[in-house]
Amino acid sequence: MVIEFVLNGEKIKTDVNPEKRLLHFLREDMGLKGTKEGCGEGECGACSVLLNGKLVHSCLVPLIMVDGRDVLTIEGFRKTERFRVLKEAFSEEGAVQCGFCTPGMLLAAEALLRENPEPDEEDIKEAISGNLCRCTGYLSVVRAIKRASIKGKGLW
Amino acid sequence: MDISKPVERVDLLEKCQGNALFVDDLEIPGLLHAVTLRSRIPRGRIKRIEVPEIPERYWIVDYRDVPGKNSVKMLSEDMPFFAEDKVNYIGEPILLVVGEDKEKAKRILKDIQVEYEEIEPVFTIEDALNGNAPPIYSDNNRFVEYEFSRGDVDDAFRKAYKIVEGEYRTGLQEHIYLEPQGMIGVYSEGKVTVIGSMQCPYYVKNALVHGLGWPEDRIQVVQATTGGGFGGKEDFPSLIAGHVAFASIKTGRPVKLILERNEDILSTTKRHPSIVRHRTALDRDGNILGMDVEIILDAGAYITLSPVVLQRAIFAGTGVYKTPNLRVKGIAVATNHVPSGAFRGFGSPQAFFGVELHGTNLSEEMGISPLEYKKRVSVRRGDLTPTSGRFRSDVKIDEIMSRLDKLSGFTEKYQKYRDEKWKGIGVSLFFHGCGFTGDGEVRLDSRVKLAKRKDGKVEILVSTVEMGQGAQTALKKIVSHALNIPIEQVIYRNPDTDRVPDSGPTVASRTVMIVGGLLQRACEKLKDHMGEMEYVVEERFRMPEYVRWDQEKLHGDSYPEYSWGGVVVEVEVDPVTFEVKTSGMWGVYDVGIPIDERIIRGQLEGGMVQALGWAYLEKMDLKNGFLIPGTITDYTIPTAKDVPEIVVELVRTPYEYGPFGAKCAGELPFVGVAPAFASAVQQATGIRIDKIPITPEYLLEKMNGD
């Protein structure tokens, strides 16, 4: 089955098995390693990407569901000003430790701020509730996203 | 300049951008994939393995493909790389299927039939000790036993005004590092290189030397960016490294083995479950006359690190309490589940859960607020440690407790909640011994190298691993400050055993204090040679002169220094559901001078949340040999919505032998949370808490049962 979609701003056309997971397609077929496999069953969020602007667990998304849609991974997001602001905020608040959950967290932050540019702490916790982190204890990530929303006022 | 002032983490950019290379991200031409056949029974003999016809370019790798010794060398050699004739836990590796397509290899795996002859298994500490089933180890299932004492504890009990007893239990805990374990083995031109997720490159190398029987220069171990460890990647990476090494040699191609998440949960090490028993003699004023402590650890199927875990546990047996008489006994028993291994705290959290919950109970017996009581009967500078060494540095318990009280409002709330049901507040006081336990640092004999290069940069050559805790940033800061050069001039790459000396494993909260301390001294030597084109300095570990330790008698200074902490936890219990909500958590810690305040804060918050999970959310039991729950869906670690407000603060007691005055910090924040949480729930519910995790189901059971 031919699947066509936009990946990080570029049109992609592929004839892989439509059941193949977006996560594996990204990592194996496209060589994009920034999206991580932490569990393979949608329970950790390390594989998070944006699909038509919405946060999804790419390990659960077969390519057939990507047809005609728009995918943003960390490799696409990192070129933006919003990423820069978030990265600065993550740095200032110590929100990065081992780094495995980080791309997913950043995309979860982006998904939140697109819909809610002035989130409160509860909103942020809800937005990252599907992204597990074992290193930070989450508070620094929450502080970082809050900080980014303030420092990057107007970007979202 | 103040070294504590935060700098941007040196690995921040690559981790945010998603181009930090973890082992599964590495592309190597000709790579094969390995999948593991594991025991389905908890204990028995392998009678027969029936392997279907294997297609071309697929291989079976088993114990017969181990060139050297089929044992994963750790402290002992009892654990095989591949089971030969016996299996001792569900999940134990038996063989690999290796080939180009991972899904196809998995299908081949499914068709392999193993016939077992089951042997009566041992599942609990009680089972292990009552001798009903044939012993797994020796003739009594006791991997190791230790005892030390001082004074005459039995006399203390005779003279006691009051005797208080308690038994406390803790359960299995799984690390759930976000990056599952994995290794790549590459055999080329007579040399094997293993790259992977690990904490201890030289542990892996030594295990490979033993398993291959090859000289050291034919074995290379390289750490890939590692997504969390917490102790879970201290020993089992050696097992997986062996697997890929043997597979690569047999197939002649590079082999990758990455555990799937639920496979990782099933088959890698867990925190030791424990039973901690206390018997304490008090005088009329509540002073402690004697403490009799027994700690039993459930070590799982093989010895691995249990002797040291047990030692660290018993060396914390009497906690912060001042007592002239004591006896501490420890036993690590063998059971038929995956070996218990290292996990942040390494026996200390179990010991402190027991002693600090017991301390709360002592305070209740005396009718004194636990904050007051624990402050009153705890050690200060100059007092004896549990092993009768000395606390030589300032023990800032008064300051810690005073700050905690101010921050949390403990005293007021404790009084208020005595009359208010369903709300409670608890406090704990604890320490963590810095560096490897006992004579460990001496035996490790760590070395570091510092190389000034032609381009003016200085390279740190150590075997310490960055796994999220900030080691690369912290050690670079130490060198940068010691040499007075910008941090950008300092190089520190992921360790490669071909290039770095053995500075010991990344464990025991030793990285900054021990390895950083060595680097600081190396800098002192290098300073005078910065003008030269190239210069290399090596520094070797020396235990400070004042440390007196007898490993035979377990007597004296079991650690060169201690970090301290106090934690308050406030809870509210829902009477309709018995769900416990943590309303607040406060921690005041003394880790000496923080090398980076922001990194320290990350360790403190992260450790406290992980410990909160252990205290009430993370439940794992052994049911007929199966770990239940055994999936990431149902083994519930805290999410962002499960985290309370946490306030942390530091007090500072600089340590003369630590770099810039630093002590140890990584494990300390894990140690005190569970007993403070349990104490709070005890006050809130009126239920006598005796184990963790404190689930609503447990509270209902206690409510109905008592």
Next chain:
Amino acid sequence: MVKPDTLQEALGMRSGKVPLAGGTDLMVREVNKEFLYIGHLPELKGIRALEGKIIIGSATTLDEIVCSKIVPEVLKQGVKVMASPGIRNMATIGGNICNSSPAGDTLPPLYILDASLLLVSLNEVRTVSVMDFIKGPGKNILREDELLKEIIIPDMDFTYAGYRKIGTRNALALSKASIAYGYKIEMDRLVDIRIALGAVAPTPVRSKSIEEFLIETYPWENGEMDRALVMYDKLINPITDQRSTAEYRRWVSLNLIKDFLMEVSSGED
């Protein structure tokens, strides 16, 4: 995997295949049949009000339900506590219903809303009550040639309705026990009360006869509340599994009912 362009086409290919919409349940299972992808079909999307009813397309995602202005609050509450944002962006209400897990969080709200399901095949269209649809864990009356097209919710006017989930943690959690409840008081008279329980029996549990009893005997001044609890106790049949124990599930469900009934009888919201 096949991808039809219309519902008609899908129904033509339906037999022998497994319908796939959001995939959040099916993608973690081993499925030995071919998938029939229907998540994109326009006939299965959309939320609209029609003649006093709310009609929800079966391929409506959980996130779309939360964002809707017309979906009843109690259903939104159930959806809000499901899984995680990433799952809710893909998972569909139809998937949760057809998965038919006794712990499915859309189900107790749909039970008390008296929701019905429009099942279509090439030759037939039938409407069944959601309570008749679910038969057991993972079991329902959807035929091999049928697809769930719509969920129909009659207009409901509660004084208060809500959903409470007892999960293994506060997010990414499956229900250990749950309750959907609603009541209507008109001039000090209880005119309607509904209770549905999740995760404590092979299917969600709702008893119209107990509800009638409660309406008749309000304000429960002669021990009727306790009698109702005894009746619920007999209806539920919780199990012990990796998430919780039968004892706890039983105790907490009855407590949740009692808590709700006390709220109703005290006249508070």
